[in-house]
Amino acid sequence: MRRTLLLATSLLAAxxxxxxxxxxxxxxxxxxxxxxxxxxxxxxxxxxDNSVAxxxxxxxxGKMRNNEGTKWLKDLRQWxxxxxxxxxxxxxxxxxxTRAPGKHSLSFAEGSVPLGKLPAGxxxxxxxxxxxxxxxxxxxxxxxxxxQKAEQLKAQGQHELGAITVQLKP
Numbered sequence: 597m598r599r600t601l602l603l604a605t606s607l608l609a610a611x612x613x614x615x616x617x618x619x620x621x622x623x624x625x626x627x628x629x630x631x632x633x634x635x636x637x638x639x640x641x642x643x644x645d646n647s648v649a650x651x652x653x654x655x656x657x658g659k660m661r662n663n664e665g666t667k668w669l670k671d672l673r674q675w676x677x678x679x680x681x682x683x684x685x686x687x688x689x690x691x692x693x694t695r696a697p698g699k700h701s702l703s704f705a706e707g708s709v710p711l712g713k714l715p716a717g718x719x720x721x722x723x724x725x726x727x728x729x730x731x732x733x734x735x736x737x738x739x740x741x742x743x744q745k746a747e748q749l750k751a752q753g754q755h756e757l758g759a760i761t762v763q764l765k766p
Contacts, residue, residue: 615706616742617765620652622723623758626697627730634694635727635756636668638675639702641711641719648679649719650710653702654691671726674734699758706742714741725756733757739764 624635639652654675657665666685670676685691689709704711719741726732733756737749743764751760 615708617706617763618652618704618711618721619763619765620702620704620721620723621699621759621761621763622695622702623699623753623760624695624697624725625753625756625758629730631729633728633730634696635725635730636672636694637723637725637757638672638680639721639723640675640679641714641721642678644718644720646678649714650712651679651683651687651690652704652710652721654680654685654687655694656685656691657694658686658691659693668726668728671728671732672724673726673732674722675724716741721762723751723757723760725753727756731755735760737762742766 620639622637622639637653637655640648641650641652643649656669659665669680669685672680707713719739721737721739722734724732724734733753735751735753735757737751737760739749739762743766745766747764749762749764753760
């Protein structure tokens, strides 16, 4: 009896915890312009009151001399007003280099940085892009957390962003 109980307890402890996931694909379109600069991009989750629940990603030029790349983060206007000005960059696990045109995938698991323990409720995933000598664009994708079933949500950009795809997995 003890062995059976010990074995059952061991198996439960060894079983992986199932956590909900958010998979995000961000497309940066290839633009035919005379002077092209890679866009700065921020992705975050916000509550219905527009407060930031989680900063997911910030892509910027962190290799500029004298950390000058951070000065252009304020061009990501919504992100800057809602979260950016209060943060000290770089942020481990959130900030990284700007990305070239193409599709870029990110994955976030419940309980892990930067998603953490997101309480149940209504949210919006927001992606904002701004480019030097270019424009600015903001896309939002509303969703419920935690997801009850696998779901794919999309938004389509017009200039600085292409397709944004959000896959929710329970």
